[in-house]
Amino acid sequence: MNGLAGLVRRLGGAVTDGVWRLGFAARFFSLLLLYSGQSLLRVHLTIREVYFSGVLSLLIIIVSGLFVGMVLGLQGYETLQRFGSGDALGVLVALSLTRELGPVVAALLFASRAGSAVTAEIGLMKATEQLKAMDMMAVNPIARVVAPRFWGGVISMPLLAALFSAMGVFGGWLIGVVLIGVDEGAFWSQMQAAVDFRFDVVNGVIKSVVFGAAVSLIAVFEGYDCTPTAEGVSRAITRTVVSSALAILALDFVLTSFMFRGQS
């Protein structure tokens, strides 16, 4: 009986804790937006964060995009040529990249490359009481530390996702046209006929902006909320990567069902 009571107590504790954190996250987010004005005025802080989360992620995004596109080219051709429509390879590569793979895979990579770094940085600042010291000096840590990192991520993400898709299309072209020998004219013209600017490219960009905001918010919140110990920081980093991945995939489903339902 004692075991059952303990189980119920733990379950209740976990639920209350989750709701508590959710409420704190909401308050944190509204404070973040409130102080964003101040920190965006000092634009060099945000530029610095664009460098750390965007520029330093360039290599992994470019290389992964290239390889994802090359795999799509190989696998897509393999399947399409069974139906005698190998020429449609460009359509397959471009649509899957601009609609889904570009934003989603780039956001997953971004979460593990840049999100984890942001959490670690803010968590360590908290553990070494730098955030408290800032507060003592009347410097708002949310305006000075958190908001620039958030906006740096939101700005970097769509650019990285676009770069991922572009590199992927290039990789698909490399495999399809250069290596396998799909007709170059058919590859590009069918792609251009099928990919619509408004429905595919713009929706992909909207997705990547939403993912960027979600990943950045999770990263800065987990860092700000972590237990200020070595173990607490490492746990916060793990939570950032896990919950970012879950948030990206869940948001992707929701956004896709809004954007592409009923379209051909």
Place this chain on the structure above:
Amino acid sequence: MSRTTLDLWVGFFVVIGMAALLFLSLKVGNLASANFSESYVLKAQFDNIGGLKVRAPVKSAGVVVGRVTDIGFDTGSYRAEVTFVVDTRFQFPRDTIATILTSGLLGEQYLGLEPGGDVEMLKSGEAVQITQSAVVLEKLIGQFLFNKAAETPAN
């Protein structure tokens, strides 16, 4: 505040990100060709539109001259009403025939315009009077079977 190498890298990052977006919208997408600069609206009623969809191309002699913008149902005549826009560079006579055609055997369906010989041209908002419905495969097969059955004498 002075310029730093960090600014250079961020500038470089933004430039190649924008270049990728431009590549996606111009080379991969069809932004350059999709928007007709000036267009006029036409309508056509069909008994059956088959699998025609909004945004399907409007073609004449195989050339894309416009796009389907809306598909509705007219409760007065119980027919499908297709609204489409045509580039103003292309004018069609009033006795133009609108047909729903399929590209390839199983390809997407499009609206074909076959110009007639009238001297007066269709104006914006007007309806194409002569239309030909989509070919429904099931009806065609049914007709074929019916004819076959009628040919062979029952014995």
